[in-house]
Amino acid sequence: MTAAVDNPLFARLWVVLAAHETAKIKALRMENLAGLSGRVLEIGAGAGTNFAYYPDTVTEVVAIEPEAHLLEHARAAAAAARIPVSVTEKTGEALANDPAGDEPFDAVVCSLVLCTVFEPGTVVRQAYSHLRPGGELRYLEHVASAGSRGRVQQVADATLWPRLFGNCHTHRDTESVITGAGFEVLAARHTWTMPRWAPVPVSEFAIGRAVRPS
Numbered sequence: 109m110t111a112a113v114d115n116p117l118f119a120r121l122w123v124v125l126a127a128h129e130t131a132k133i134k135a136l137r138m139e140n141l142a143g144l145s146g147r148v149l150e151i152g153a154g155a156g157t158n159f160a161y162y163p164d165t166v167t168e169v170v171a172i173e174p175e176a177h178l179l180e181h182a183r184a185a186a187a188a189a190r191i192p193v194s195v196t197e198k199t200g201e202a203l204a205n206d207p208a209g210d211e212p213f214d215a216v217v218c219s220l221v222l223c224t225v226f227e228p229g230t231v232v233r234q235a236y237s238h239l240r241p242g243g244e245l246r247y248l249e250h251v252a253s254a255g256s257r258g259r260v261q262q263v264a265d266a267t268l269w270p271r272l273f274g275n276c277h278t279h280r281d282t283e284s285v286i287t288g289a290g291f292e293v294l295a296a297r298h299t300w301t302m303p304r305w306a307p308v309p310v311s312e313f314a315i316g317r318a319v320r321p322s
């Protein structure tokens with residue numbers, strides 16, 4: 109899907125949420141980007157929250173963000189970043205028809221985005237195709253939970269949650285999508301950003317490193 113994304117209410121809410129992230133989520137963002145180097149493709153930059161956390165060993169970030177209001181904020185964050193960052197308006201699905209540069213990337217970063225895209229399998233396969241052999245996919249995503257929370261997620265996804273929160277689907281098996289695209293997972297773990305008892309469908313996160321085999 110290549111059409112522009114228009115979620116003005118959610119985009120404005122996300123800008124506020126991004127400016128007030130918890131210390132736990134900030135630490136996860138830094139962990140997800142730690143050790144990166146070279147040229148990086150970031151899919152779904154949102155308000156550009158990641159840009160301040162990239163290490164100096166990264167020589168360039170090419171970021172994509174299809175939502176117009178978020179794009180404006182991402183470009184402002186890019187201008188203030190310590191490393192070169194450019195932000196273009198396109199969807200992850202559109203990378204097949206409009207590649208993000210002519211050379212392969214050393215890494216692709218996905219942070220809280222694979223829940224919102226219309227075709228997660230297509231987006232992850234495009235991430236794979238834009239990586240050099242041996243290049244890494246770094247992901248930080250909330251994922252499907254088991255048991256009663258998983259049932260809550262399924263109800264949320266089938267009702268108002270995606271409409272209210274920018275097409276966010278809380279019960280996606282994102283890690284299976286990643287391995288199904290051909291990636292080899294090197295390290296991954298699940299963590300909770302809120303107490304387990306809290307009735308919030310987006311509390312369980314997966315953070316991991318996957319590689320395009322050489």
